Amino acid sequence: MIYDFSEGRGGQHARDFLGKWRGKLVCDDYSGYKQSFSISVAEIGCVAHARRKFVDLHVAGKSQVAEQAIELIGRLY
Known part of the structure; x- marks a missing residue:
């Protein structure tokens, strides 16, 4: 793993x-x-970043499959 810092984005x-x-x-x-x-x-x-989107959808109640996706991603860990 490598990390590189820069002043800007x-x-x-x-x-x-x-x-x-x-x-x-x-x-x-x-x-x-x-x-x-x-x-x-x-x-x-990045799976962690993808998972965050499913969490946002689940919390907002905008997806019927978001909770299932969160559970399945959890199995990967």
């Missing part, structure tokens, strides 16, 4: 850090990575 910081590296990147939906996904970096979504 601009996509150029992510591109500078990744450079010519090609592989699979586990990340949230940060838009700064999007350009890298178009040049041979594979996006692997």
Whole structure:
């Protein structure tokens, strides 16, 4: 695992850090990575971030399947 800090949230910081590296990147939906996904970096979504969306839907009562999704994701952990 690698962590890189930058002062801003601009996509150029992510591109500078990744450079010519090609592989699979586990990340949230940060838009700064999007350009890298178009040049041979594979996006692997973060399950914890996806789960949060289901929790929001469940709390708001806007989804009949949100609770089931939360339970299924819980089994992964």
